[in-house]
Amino acid sequence: MLEIRELTVYYGLHAAIRNVSLQVEPGEIVVVLGANGAGKSTLLRATMGMVRPASGHVLLDGLDLTSLVRRNLTHQIVEQGLILVPERGGTFTDLTVRENLLLGAFPRRARAKEKELLEFALSLFPRLKERWNQRVGTMSGGEQRMVAVARALLSAPRFLLLDEPTLGLAPVLAKQLLRVLPQIAAQGIGVLLVEQNAHLSLAVAQRGAVLSNGELVHASSAAELQDDPAVRAAYLGSQ
Amino acid sequence: MTSILDALVTGLVYGGIYALLALGLTLQYGVARILNLAYGDFLIAAAVFATLLYQRFQLSPLVSLLLLLPASFLIHLLVYHLVFVQLERRRGSWRAMEASSILLAFGLSFVVSGAMLAIFGGKLFSYSYLLVPVQLLGSVVPANRLLALVLALAFGGFAYLLLVRTRIGTAIRAIAVDPDGAPLAGIDVRRWAGLTFAFGGIICAASGVLISMFQTFNVPMGVTFTLKALVVVIMGGVGNAVGALVAGLILGVTESFVARFISPGLTLAAVYGLFVLAVLTMRTGIFGRALR
Ligand SMILES: Nc1ncnc2c1ncn2[C@@H]1O[C@H](COP(=O)(O)OP(=O)(O)OP(=O)(O)O)[C@@H](O)[C@H]1O
Ligand SMILES: [Mg+2]
Numbered sequence: 447m448l449e450i451r452e453l454t455v456y457y458g459l460h461a462a463i464r465n466v467s468l469q470v471e472p473g474e475i476v477v478v479l480g481a482n483g484a485g486k487s488t489l490l491r492a493t494m495g496m497v498r499p500a501s502g503h504v505l506l507d508g509l510d511l512t513s514l515v516r517r518n519l520t521h522q523i524v525e526q527g528l529i530l531v532p533e534r535g536g537t538f539t540d541l542t543v544r545e546n547l548l549l550g551a552f553p554r555r556a557r558a559k560e561k562e563l564l565e566f567a568l569s570l571f572p573r574l575k576e577r578w579n580q581r582v583g584t585m586s587g588g589e590q591r592m593v594a595v596a597r598a599l600l601s602a603p604r605f606l607l608l609d610e611p612t613l614g615l616a617p618v619l620a621k622q623l624l625r626v627l628p629q630i631a632a633q634g635i636g637v638l639l640v641e642q643n644a645h646l647s648l649a650v651a652q653r654g655a656v657l658s659n660g661e662l663v664h665a666s667s668a669a670e671l672q673d674d675p676a677v678r679a680a681y682l683g684s685q
Numbered sequence: 686m687t688s689i690l691d692a693l694v695t696g697l698v699y700g701g702i703y704a705l706l707a708l709g710l711t712l713q714y715g716v717a718r719i720l721n722l723a724y725g726d727f728l729i730a731a732a733v734f735a736t737l738l739y740q741r742f743q744l745s746p747l748v749s750l751l752l753l754l755p756a757s758f759l760i761h762l763l764v765y766h767l768v769f770v771q772l773e774r775r776r777g778s779w780r781a782m783e784a785s786s787i788l789l790a791f792g793l794s795f796v797v798s799g800a801m802l803a804i805f806g807g808k809l810f811s812y813s814y815l816l817v818p819v820q821l822l823g824s825v826v827p828a829n830r831l832l833a834l835v836l837a838l839a840f841g842g843f844a845y846l847l848l849v850r851t852r853i854g855t856a857i858r859a860i861a862v863d864p865d866g867a868p869l870a871g872i873d874v875r876r877w878a879g880l881t882f883a884f885g886g887i888i889c890a891a892s893g894v895l896i897s898m899f900q901t902f903n904v905p906m907g908v909t910f911t912l913k914a915l916v917v918v919i920m921g922g923v924g925n926a927v928g929a930l931v932a933g934l935i936l937g938v939t940e941s942f943v944a945r946f947i948s949p950g951l952t953l954a955a956v957y958g959l960f961v962l963a964v965l966t967m968r969t970g971i972f973g974r975a976l977r
Binding site: 494520521522525529530532535536540541548549550551552553554555556597601 | 852855856858859862863866867868869870871873874
């Protein structure tokens, strides 16, 4: 289980997230919805040790990762089985698809299972096989997201964190991309997704919550969230 | 006609070695983000040791390589962790370190060359190794130069293959193009930057030994080698191995033609000229892309 406990992050005097607690079980998909500036990226980046939290803990199957988080040892957190596909990023754009996936399996934990993981990732995104030697920077936005997710999978994660993977994608592509998440979760990988696209993400998630001004509110099942009038008003528009 | 051919062949021989020496500097700068202004002084140190080993113990420079390359690796690794990592700690971030690291490396250059000057002064070093003429492309070249060129190209080619063909080499290139994104691929940036800096140190020492095989040199020449390496790095593009090869050959041939047809006294001026041209016109190097 991935457990985020009362995480608080400040940028200067401004608290970007305050006392955020969240749990993800293996094989489960959890979505955190939030408007621009709500603190979604901060939550994920702090979990990976990419920004230093003022207080709070990150635990992975009971193992306390907080000291790694506080010392910015992101590569060691990856080695423990957490991985993040960052907002808009998560690829080396100057390198080819092949090289990106090769580096996905750079962590030691990934080596033993590299072949199966590569097969799995390519079964989710067969398109990447055709683009094998193409530089990622020259690919379309949707294809770049595929490379980023595939690269993350090759690290043999126990939990996969995704920061707005559908950002900037046409609705059809966004839907296609999110449709692979249940297949990933079926492998026993826990998925923590932050999104502004409530329709698409609640459709694939089991549980969800809303991040509002840095505080987590409305944590409940995805179905309940979909019916929650406040959530409907803020994230689901008039539909 | 033969003099043009001679100049060309000499230029290509020097050029191949310049390419190798620039490859070490470009790795240190592109990956560890340290513009190592002490590079030429470390190179001279390796050349001095190779000369002494030859003169005192009749040790072939090929054997010296086996001793000096690992030694240089260890020394550079130590320097990285004792000097530059400390600086990074003080500065708080690795970006803030870039400017101060230039000053530190400049200081390091004085320490290394100063120590050698105290011991050897400005005396000239040379030894005659494989001084037999060889026919090449209708020109005559001493065998030692030819061997140096062949070894330079072999070292350079080997380093290039490591960078392009292996997972670790790919990770090193990833650090060069996206140091902030590398940890998310599980890459320990500081560790691999240190090892790459030290690997650059191996190439630096190899260049020094190869140069000692055919060229007379003294301690104060360290700075000119730093300058030449810098010219090639900037012309070829930081972190670009193929660019370094082409730029190295251009520099070698230019030097050799200026020395032969204008005046030997103007070769350094020609190097400066290329340097200024490179800085003014080519922000990303001949091929416009880093690390391809
Ligand atoms: N490096 C930073 N320095 C200072 N303030 C920051 C920094 N990064 C984020 N912030 C601020 O923290 C708050 C939360 O930002 P964050 O990026 O986590 O939001 P988000 O929910 O991911 O937004 P978006 O949907 O636009 O990606 C915002 O007010 C933002 O301006
Ligand atoms: Mg964000």
